[in-house]
Amino acid sequence: MTFLPKPKLHHPKLASNELGFTRRDYEGSISTLCAGCGHDSISAAIIHACFELNLPPHRIAKLSGIGCSSKTPTYFLGSSHGFNSVHGRMPSVLTGANIANRDLIYLGVSGDGDSASIGLGQFAHAIRRGVNMTYIVENNGVYGLTKGQFSATADKGAKSKRGVVNLDEPIDLISMALQLGATYIGRSFSGDKTQLVPLIKGALSHKGAAFIDCISPCVAFNNHEGSTKSFDYVREHNAAVNFLDVIESREEIVADYAPGSVEIVRQHDGSLLKLRKLASDYDATDRIAAMNYLQTHHARGEIVTGLLYVDPEADDMHGYLGTPARPLNAMDDGELCPGSLALERLNASLR
Amino acid sequence: MSQLQAVNDFVVKFANVNGSGSASANKLFAQSVLRMGVPATPRNIFPSNIQGLPTWYEVRISEAGHQGARGGTDLMVQMNPQTWDQDVKSIVPGGYLFYDSTRNVPPSKFRADINVIGMPLTAICNAEYTDSRQRQLFKNIIYVGALSALLDMDPGAIETLLADQFKGRDKIIAANIHALHLGRSYAKLHLACPIGLTVRKADKVGDRIFIEGNAAAGLGAVYGGATVCAWYPITPSTSVAEGFTRYCSRFRVDKETGQKRFAIVQAEDELASIGMVIGAGWNGARAFTATSGPGLSLMQEFLGLAYFAEIPAVIFDVQRAGPSTGMPTRTQQCDLTAAAYASHGDTKHVLLFPEDPYECFTMAAEAFDLADRLQTPIFVMLDLEIGMNDRLCAPFTWDDTRRMDRGKVMTAEELEAGRDFGRYLDVDGDGIPYRTYPGTHPTRGSYFTRGTSRDRYARYTEEGDAYQDNMERLLKKFATARSLVPAPIRRDAKEATKLGAIYFGSTAAAMDEAIELLAADGIAIDALRIRAFPFNDDVEKFIAEHDQVFVVEQNRDAQLRAMLVNELEINPKKLSRVLHYDGSPITARFIAGAIADTASSLKIVPLRKVAT
Numbered sequence: 001m002t003f004l005p006k007p008k009l010h011h012p013k014l015a016s017n018e019l020g021f022t023r024r025d026y027e028g029s030i031s032t033l034c035a036g037c038g039h040d041s042i043s044a045a046i047i048h049a050c051f052e053l054n055l056p057p058h059r060i061a062k063l064s065g066i067g068c069s070s071k072t073p074t075y076f077l078g079s080s081h082g083f084n085s086v087h088g089r090m091p092s093v094l095t096g097a098n099i100a101n102r103d104l105i106y107l108g109v110s111g112d113g114d115s116a117s118i119g120l121g122q123f124a125h126a127i128r129r130g131v132n133m134t135y136i137v138e139n140n141g142v143y144g145l146t147k148g149q150f151s152a153t154a155d156k157g158a159k160s161k162r163g164v165v166n167l168d169e170p171i172d173l174i175s176m177a178l179q180l181g182a183t184y185i186g187r188s189f190s191g192d193k194t195q196l197v198p199l200i201k202g203a204l205s206h207k208g209a210a211f212i213d214c215i216s217p218c219v220a221f222n223n224h225e226g227s228t229k230s231f232d233y234v235r236e237h238n239a240a241v242n243f244l245d246v247i248e249s250r251e252e253i254v255a256d257y258a259p260g261s262v263e264i265v266r267q268h269d270g271s272l273l274k275l276r277k278l279a280s281d282y283d284a285t286d287r288i289a290a291m292n293y294l295q296t297h298h299a300r301g302e303i304v305t306g307l308l309y310v311d312p313e314a315d316d317m318h319g320y321l322g323t324p325a326r327p328l329n330a331m332d333d334g335e336l337c338p339g340s341l342a343l344e345r346l347n348a349s350l351r
Numbered sequence: 352m353s354q355l356q357a358v359n360d361f362v363v364k365f366a367n368v369n370g371s372g373s374a375s376a377n378k379l380f381a382q383s384v385l386r387m388g389v390p391a392t393p394r395n396i397f398p399s400n401i402q403g404l405p406t407w408y409e410v411r412i413s414e415a416g417h418q419g420a421r422g423g424t425d426l427m428v429q430m431n432p433q434t435w436d437q438d439v440k441s442i443v444p445g446g447y448l449f450y451d452s453t454r455n456v457p458p459s460k461f462r463a464d465i466n467v468i469g470m471p472l473t474a475i476c477n478a479e480y481t482d483s484r485q486r487q488l489f490k491n492i493i494y495v496g497a498l499s500a501l502l503d504m505d506p507g508a509i510e511t512l513l514a515d516q517f518k519g520r521d522k523i524i525a526a527n528i529h530a531l532h533l534g535r536s537y538a539k540l541h542l543a544c545p546i547g548l549t550v551r552k553a554d555k556v557g558d559r560i561f562i563e564g565n566a567a568a569g570l571g572a573v574y575g576g577a578t579v580c581a582w583y584p585i586t587p588s589t590s591v592a593e594g595f596t597r598y599c600s601r602f603r604v605d606k607e608t609g610q611k612r613f614a615i616v617q618a619e620d621e622l623a624s625i626g627m628v629i630g631a632g633w634n635g636a637r638a639f640t641a642t643s644g645p646g647l648s649l650m651q652e653f654l655g656l657a658y659f660a661e662i663p664a665v666i667f668d669v670q671r672a673g674p675s676t677g678m679p680t681r682t683q684q685c686d687l688t689a690a691a692y693a694s695h696g697d698t699k700h701v702l703l704f705p706e707d708p709y710e711c712f713t714m715a716a717e718a719f720d721l722a723d724r725l726q727t728p729i730f731v732m733l734d735l736e737i738g739m740n741d742r743l744c745a746p747f748t749w750d751d752t753r754r755m756d757r758g759k760v761m762t763a764e765e766l767e768a769g770r771d772f773g774r775y776l777d778v779d780g781d782g783i784p785y786r787t788y789p790g791t792h793p794t795r796g797s798y799f800t801r802g803t804s805r806d807r808y809a810r811y812t813e814e815g816d817a818y819q820d821n822m823e824r825l826l827k828k829f830a831t832a833r834s835l836v837p838a839p840i841r842r843d844a845k846e847a848t849k850l851g852a853i854y855f856g857s858t859a860a861a862m863d864e865a866i867e868l869l870a871a872d873g874i875a876i877d878a879l880r881i882r883a884f885p886f887n888d889d890v891e892k893f894i895a896e897h898d899q900v901f902v903v904e905q906n907r908d909a910q911l912r913a914m915l916v917n918e919l920e921i922n923p924k925k926l927s928r929v930l931h932y933d934g935s936p937i938t939a940r941f942i943a944g945a946i947a948d949t950a951s952s953l954k955i956v957p958l959r960k961v962a963t
Contacts, residue, residue: 056793057793058789058790058792058793058794061634074811078797079793079797080797082798084800085629089622089652091623091626092618092622092626092627093629094630095616096626096627096628096631096632099579099627099631099636100579100632100638101635101636101788101790104789104790121619121620122622122623122626125623129616321611321614322610323610323611323612323613324608324610324611328612328631329635329788333755335612336576337576337753338598338602339749339751340750343574343747343748347746350560350562350746
């Protein structure tokens with residue numbers, strides 16, 4: 001099935017967005033991942049989100065590390081430049097690319113092996129720096145591409161397909177992202193497109209370090225009885241705190257909610273995040289409360305999902321670097337080279 | 352008792368405790384000599400420590416302009432009791448020992464064949480100053496003052512330097528000049544001035560400038576159009592990034608808005624540094640990092656990615672003694688093979704070998720053009736000796752008509768016009784394909800960058816033919832580089848000779864002098880200074896024209912020699928090793944001695960002797 005090329009034709013009535021693109025224009029090659037892989041659902045959600053946000057595909061740069069999830073950029077946004085780098089090191093490459101041209105939209109796709117083991121350091125430091133990016137970890141608790149070893153996000157006590165029990169403490173990337181200052185943090189599940197698509201839309205609109213931990217069951221190695229990242233387990237333990245809608249600035253909000261049940265957050269670019277609360281005591285703009293909530297509910301065995309934290313006042317790395325609006329990669333000799341006169345003066349000071 | 356006599360031709364070595372403020376006083380001394388028109392070459396010998404351990408500052412004063420380390424000390428300024436024994440030992444017979452005579456030193460600690468000059472510096476300081484920091488700092492200026500009398504130097508030159516250094520801070524200038532004269536007056540009154548060694552005004556400095564190699568490299572990066580620097584601190588490369596920061600603050604900040612046309616990120620480690628450089632280079636910005644051996648080891652995987660995916664990057668490797676942590680504050684030229692063949696699999700990288708700060712500037716700027724043109728990492732190989740020592744060099748020049756060579760980048764217009772684009776397609780026969788910057792065209796020109804094999808149109812493939820085709824093209828690209836990188840510089844002896852010497856980088860100063868020493872002994876030798884890898888055709892030609900070629904380098908395993916044998920298929924027997932790698936800078940005496948020994952054992956008769 002996967003060796004057949006995708007037909008270029010599409011239904012004449014297929015909807016187009018404001019740029020005149022259909023959803024097909026945001027697709028990539030056919031996936032070579034296992035049939036039923038959670039990552040393919042995430043790819044579909046990314047396509048959907050970019051289409052709905054009216055993003056020009058060629059203005060998105062998609063970067064990844066190494067692993068099954070890192071293969072996925074080939075399967076979406078075929079008109080974008082992509083960079084499949086080295087294991088655990090996508091964040092530094094993305095940071096450098098972002099520095100060179102602040103105007104593109106940066107999407108970093110990684111996995112739990114890529115970001116929680118070898119890449120833990122780079123994950124942490126990219127977030128610390130506030131790099132303006134959408135960083136998605138497609139989290140299945142195993143190393144899929146090398147055939148099923150536990151990853152660092154595997155829960156303690158979880159059982160592998162062969163019956164081996166994981167004895168190490170798991171790394172929770174969401175908790176780390178909260179502690180390190182990420183300004184948009186969400187967790188979702190590949191099987192819940194209605195939750196995931198708006199989360200991705202919000203992240204792409206957010207100007208700052210946006211991180212999404214998306215549980216994405218590995219049908220080959222971690223979808224069995226005893227797994228804590230299987231479709232069944234996640235469905236049973238999913239505890240969504242809110243439901244997100246991303247509204248572009250021009251649209252109006254229809255005010256028909258029960259008081260206290262909706263939180264509206266306005267972002268820098270004018271877009272609005274409409275959060276319909278499912279857990280009444282959850283405030284997505286309170287970082288410390290979020291940290292507490294997550295620890296408490298995790299201890300009860302719940303997988304907390306939704307938009308977990310957002311800082312509408314966020315700034316990004318370019319703000320801290322003080323770079324001009326004009327991207328560094330567009331500058332010419334006149335702007336960069338001080339010239340011979342300045343050099344003569346410098347020589348004089350060195351005699 | 353003999354007293355060494357020399358005018359403008361001797362070595363002064365200062366032995367201090369590091370962190371005591373001696374560095375600036377010693378530099379003041381060196382600059383004073385320069386201001387008198389006499390070439391002086393200072394060298395820092397410092398421990399891997401911040402405060403409290405021994406440090407030395409060795410100044411070779413040479414009217415003839417010899418800048419290499421000479422070996423031996425003529426005047427020892429001994430300010431650190433901890434290293435007394437070894438310092439006294441290093442003085443040549445008939446030389447001078449200047450020390451702080453405030454504390455009592457038993458006669459057994461001296462030598463009968465050296466001239467001892469004692470001055471009660473601490474006592475003088477304590478009498479003049481009450482604040483302990485002032486006592487420490489001004490003690491150094493006081494001894495500079497004393498030296499100015501002992502060596503018959505012009506105090507006016509020193510005063511002018513102090514005024515320049517502390518411009519606008521009149522109180523400090525006055526205090527320093529006071530300390531200077533305190534030392535000078537004491538010496539004139541109580542010591543035999545001048546001693547046998549003197550500095551006499553000359554006209555041998557010319558318009559040369561005085562700067563360290565790392566700062567020059569940072570400046571070259573600014574002129575070369577670099578906008579992104581991602582780095583991790585490591586001795587001895589940190590001052591490259593600091594230099595870049597300083598010069599960017601001066602030249603790249605918009606006066607009205609304060610906006611910065613550069614970005615400098617201190618990364619969390621060397622892997623992140625090179626990752627950022629590669630991301631920026633991929634996205635069309637000129638980017639670099641600066642590191643040393645241990646950092647280069649960490650970067651290996653990413654360097655292979657940049658090689659195979661063909662992404663421009665510039666890496667300054669300021670080499671230090673290895674392997675492993677090695678000797679962080681000692682010089683060596685030991686990263687050649689690690690850089691030239693960086694990363695697993697079959698790779699070859701471009702290396703540049705500057706000899707002094709002037710070439711650090713020019714080659715730094717050139718490295719960015721080469722990186723963009725060749726779409727590959729370019730290594731600028733400095734070492735601690737060049738990088739962290741101030742050195743007289745030719746003044747920097749810049750041709751204002753020069754423009755950045757961005758290499759083969761396909762534009763939106765070209766893509767729109769339907770021009771065929773294959774990221775790994777050789778169109779001109781030089782092995783270099785076209786690339787596109789991300790975000791260029793709405794529907795054309797995008798491609799996937801990855802470290803895996805792919806075809807000419809960047810489509811993933813595991814087919815053997817496509818893989819091999821690509822690997823061969825990379826070799827073709829490397830061959831193209833031979834004509835683009837700096838050519839070697841050849842210097843032939845006056846007489847025809849079948850002996851040759853090949854050298855590079857910081858060996859240059861010692862080599863120039865060694866050639867003169869050998870010539871005086873009747874051994875004529877042609878010399879070739881290699882300035883880059885891949886090797887220019889002239890290198891092979893040079894070796895072919897000589898019967899025996901000495902390869903002079905500062906590492907244990909003769910790395911350049913190995914590369915010559917490997918790349919040019921030279922018979923190893925033709926290349927003799929001359930190796931110096933104890934962490935100190937190589938000297939002319941060492942080179943000349945090694946070559947003379949081998950030359951005599953080869954029974955190659957010097958031409959002059961044949962005539963009789």
